[in-house]
Each structure stands twice: as C-alpha cells, then as structure tokens.
Amino acid sequence: MKNTVADYFRFDWTLLLSALVLTVIGLLAIYGIGFSRDSADFFQFKKQLVAAVIGLGFVLAAVFVDYRQLRSLYLPLYFAGFLLLLSVLFFGQTIRGTRGWFVFGNLSFQPVEISKVLLAIFLAGYLSRFVHKRLSWAAFVGSGIAAGLYVAPVLFQPDFGSAVVMVVMWLTAVLFAGLPRRAWLVMLVGVAVVSGLTWSFGLQSYQRGRLISFINPTLDPRGAGYNVRQARIAIGSGGWFGKGIGEGSQSRLRFLPEASTDFVFSVLGEELGFFGILIVLGLFALLLFRFVYTAATIDDPFPQILVIALMSYLVFHILINAGMNLGIMPVTGIPLPFVSAAPSSLIAAYLSVALVECVALRSKPAAFR
Secondary structure, three states: OHHHHHHHHOOOHHHHHHHHHHHHHHHHHHHHHHHOOOOOOOHHHHHHHHHHHHHHHHHHHHHHOOOHHHHOOHHHHHHHHHHHHHHHHHHOEEEOOEEEEEEEOOEEEOHHHHHHHHHHHHHHHHHOOOOOOOOOHHHHHHHHHHHHHHHHHHHHOOOHHHHHHHHHHHHHHHHHHOOOOOHHHHHHHHHHHHHHHHHHHHOOHHHHHHHHHHHOHHHOOOOOOHHHHHHHHHHHHOOOOOOOOOOOHHHHOOOOOOOOOOOHHHHHHHHHHHHHHHHHHHHHHHHHHHHHHHHHOOOOHHHHHHHHHHHHHHHHHHHHHHHHHHOOOOOOOOOOOOOOOOHHHHHHHHHHHHHHHHHHHHHOOHHHO
16 A cells, blocks of 8 residues: 555656646536537536546556556457457447447447557557567568558448558557668558558548548538538637637537537637637647657667557547648547547547556656656
8 A cells, every 4th residue: 555655656647637637628618518508418528527537547546557467468458459349340339420339328438449549559569579670571561460450440430530540550659669671662552552442442422522621621611611611710719818618609509510529629719719729739748748758768668669659649639630620631530639528539548648657657767756
C-alpha cells in the first residue's frame, strides 16, 4: 500500500490533468447541446460522463500494472482485437451507415476504438525486437500484414477513417523501428494501389461524395458539402470569445448536424470563440508533449514504440477532426479525442493515457521521476 501511494506521487499529473480538462470541456459542450434542444435531452451527456468515469478508473489503476507484462501478451491481445472486429461484422448493428457497433439496450460499444489500442500493443511487441537495427523485409511485411488484417474488416464496416488511422499507426511504428532500404518505394506503390482499390470497391457512395465535396464543396452545397459549410459558419460566428455554452445558434437550431460528435470542434469554436479553441489546442499540445517526453526519457524499445504508436493514433484523430471542421480535411466521422460524444473513443483515449502512465511509472530513470 505504501508503494502504491508513492506511485501516485510519481504520477504524470500533467498528462492526466490535460486529459481531464479536455473531457470537462467536452462534457460542458455536450450538456449545452442537450440543454438547448426544445425538449432537453441529456442522454449523450450521461453516457459520456459514465465513459469518463470508467476511463479515469483505468488510469488510476495504472499503478497496479506493470506494462512489461503486455510484452508477452501482445499476440493474444492482437487476436482478441481481430476477433472483435470480425464479430461486429456478423453480430453488430448499423449506425449512421457503419456496421461497427455492439448494441445493448440503450448502450452501444464500438470495438474498433479499443482495437486501435490493441494494435499499438502488438506493434510495440512485434517491432521492439528490431529497434536499433534496420528492419528486415520479413519484419516489415509481417507487421504490414498484421495491420492489414485489422484494416480489412474495418473497411468492410465500412469505417474508412478508422482504417486510415490504423495504417498511420503502422507507418509511424515502422518508421521508428527503422525501414529497410527501398521500403519507401514499396509503401508509395502500395498506397497508390490500395487507394485505387478502396475508391473503386471499398467506399460507399456517400463516402465518395464526402471526398468529392472536400475537393470542391461548391459541387453539392446542400448535400455532401452541407456539413462542412455549416461547421465553418459556426466557427466563424464565434468571434474572439464565443457566444457562451449552449448559446451556439448553429447547434441549437440544428443547422449543424452531428454537433456533439463529428462537429463538436465547430461547437467549441462558436461557443468558446477563438481563444477557447486556442486553449483546447494548447491542452492537446501539452498532452502530446507528455507522450513525447515519456518516450524520450526511456531506452526500452517496447514502451517507446507503444507510446509513439498511441501518440500517432491521437494526433491523427485530432488533425482529421479539426481539419474536417475547418474544411481542410474530408469528413470521415473521426471523433475528437476526450471531447466528442463518443464513449468508446473516450474510453480508448483514457486507456492510451493509462498505458503511458504505466510506462512513466515503471520505465523512467530515477533522475526523471
């Protein structure tokens, strides 16, 4: 018990508090959206709050876990994630065009979010054997096939955004581990081939419409381009200091679809203004800096790759979500970590923080504690 209390003193509280403040901001925005309806609806707020409590519980339990145990479990965990992704194709339900949800009464769970964390653990366990020397072609291709086995069922849901996130996680991990020569050429050719096949056979018509609308929003301003147009109006109308929580006209009057999920960044822009957005982005920068700091102060390749893969997952989520709200990225349905009303994503984000806390507690030299 004494050691456990001491571990809490060595916690990376900056990392945890950054995540908590972002979560509180998201909860306030979700509450405001629910409160502003003609008939107040706080169901999304309650689900998000429960997910936040569960996620915080995972982080606080980090003191009882030694991340090194995951090194020997990376294969069983990988197959568990793969089975989850296959199961949801057969037993899941379709929500907003994606067959990627297990539904239990009024509650739903999206296994792809947890699978992203499990993929990071697998990449760390598999690639850590090759760090400090150039990856062999066998290791490069083997890790790519393993990532592809996660990506394929995700594309069948279809969830193009999450599939791209997984590819980015793999690319980031192999870049850190050390690419074999001429691997860049292979990757470029592979990306071109996969992109062509995905466009022809892997995307639904509405997904193609989103990409076409991203390239030229004026082609369909009332259809595929409508969401982005309303999101940019919301951000622009917030001015410097915003209109106040629950006072955003775009979300309150329902001009902005999916206000609490995909386009919560626009809601924050309208209700908190430019300075509010700066605070949110600053909190994300601080959180990600703690990821980088943790990876930089250890010399064990397994936790390094784990932290870097998890960081790439969060970074890509942030860039895509903020970018699609600003109209500089295609709309893919990727939630904003810790902020969007997406309980599965919130729990996965806190799992990422919990794993980094495990690494920070067990790996750092005494000089960095």
